[in-house]
Amino acid sequence: MDRFDPAVALEELNDETRLPNPVHVRDMMLRAHLEPDQSLELNRQFTEYQKHFGQALQIGKTLLGQLVARTTR
DSSP: OOTOOOOHHHHHHHHSSSSHHHHHHHHHHHHHHOHHHHHHHHHHHHHHHHHHHHHHHHHHHHHHHHHHHHOOO
């Protein structure tokens, strides 16, 4: 497997991302038994994480999709 192959990178991005999935982060937060004020603050931070996670994932897919299209011409 070529580590510089954009098709492989796109496939890996679709299968498994490097950042923890927001669902897993949320589950970790729920299991932490936090105080109400800590819970509110972490939830605010989690919301930002979730937003940026989605944006980074979309940018990565777009970028790799364009590279795949260029290499399959």
